[in-house]
Amino acid sequence: GAVVSQHPSWVICKSGTSVKIECRSLDFQATTMFWYRQFPKQSLMLMATSNEGSKATYEQGVEKDKFLINHASLTLSTLTVTSAHPEDSSFYICSATGGQPQHFGDGTRLSIL
Amino acid sequence: GDSVTQMEGPVTLSEEAFLTINCTYTATGYPSLFWYVQYPGEGLQLLLKATKADDKGSNKGFEATYRKETTSFHLEKGSVQVSDSAVYFCALSDRNTGNQFYFGTGTSLTVIP
Numbered sequence: 001g002a003v004v005s006q007h008p009s010w011v012i013c014k015s016g017t018s019v020k021i022e023c024r025s026l027d028f029q030a031t032t033m034f035w036y037r038q039f040p041k042q043s044l045m046l047m048a049t050s051n052e053g054s055k056a057t058y059e060q061g062v063e064k065d066k067f068l069i070n071h072a073s074l075t076l077s078t079l080t081v082t083s084a085h086p087e088d089s090s091f092y093i094c095s096a097t098g099g100q101p102q103h104f105g106d107g108t109r110l111s112i113l
Numbered sequence: 114g115d116s117v118t119q120m121e122g123p124v125t126l127s128e129e130a131f132l133t134i135n136c137t138y139t140a141t142g143y144p145s146l147f148w149y150v151q152y153p154g155e156g157l158q159l160l161l162k163a164t165k166a167d168d169k170g171s172n173k174g175f176e177a178t179y180r181k182e183t184t185s186f187h188l189e190k191g192s193v194q195v196s197d198s199a200v201y202f203c204a205l206s207d208r209n210t211g212n213q214f215y216f217g218t219g220t221s222l223t224v225i226p
Contacts, residue, residue, distance in 0.1 A: 006156070032212065043202060043218045044157075093156055097212055104149075106156035 006105030021079045023094030029074035030096035038091040084112045115140045119217025134188040136203035144205040146186040151200045
């Protein structure tokens with residue numbers, strides 16, 4: 001079946017570093033990709049929606065300059081956490097769809113020291 | 114707007130007990146409904162889904178019926194196992210909002226031997 005690959009699965013880095021997370025659709029064309037953030041023991045919160053070839057639409061309260069999203073092709077979207085700080089530590093999950101259904105990646109656990 | 118309200122946890126059950134996790138929704142259109150499961154440290158896995166009223170989704174002994182009259186999609190399992198311990202998320206996807214997912218807050222289930 002359709003698979004979404006998210007990389008890396010876990011990253012630890014120093015405060016001030018920028019971190020890039022990739023989300024790839026492996027066997028379908030993802031016209032839309034979503035990025036979620038999940039705090040410990042909480043639900044997923046949608047951060048932004050990206051359509052291939054256009055700018056991402058960010059949810060209220062999500063800093064566009066902090067969380068850069070690029071969806072340059074139908075199989076790849078990237079989320080870059082710029083100048084990450086400890087409060088950015090979280091579990092980030094992407095999902096992709098070419099219509100229906102939506103497929104989720106396995107998530108990236110980001111820890112900022 | 115669209116939303117999902119899910120029974121709060123945590124839920125602790127003995128092995129072979131009956132499980133019900135309540136989920137109700139609000140949607141402007143005719144959404145598809147989902148249950149996802151998240152094991153510790155992992156991403157979301159689709160457990161089951163239903164795309165229209167009166168549909169029953171089932172998988173691994175879990176069931177949920179799409180009830181339009183009560184706007185509900187309760188998750189049930191007749192006999193839980195220790196391996197069912199995880200966090201369960203109810204979600205809806207609405208074409209009217211570009212297939213965006215709306216998640217419930219999640220219910221943590223622990224099954225003890």
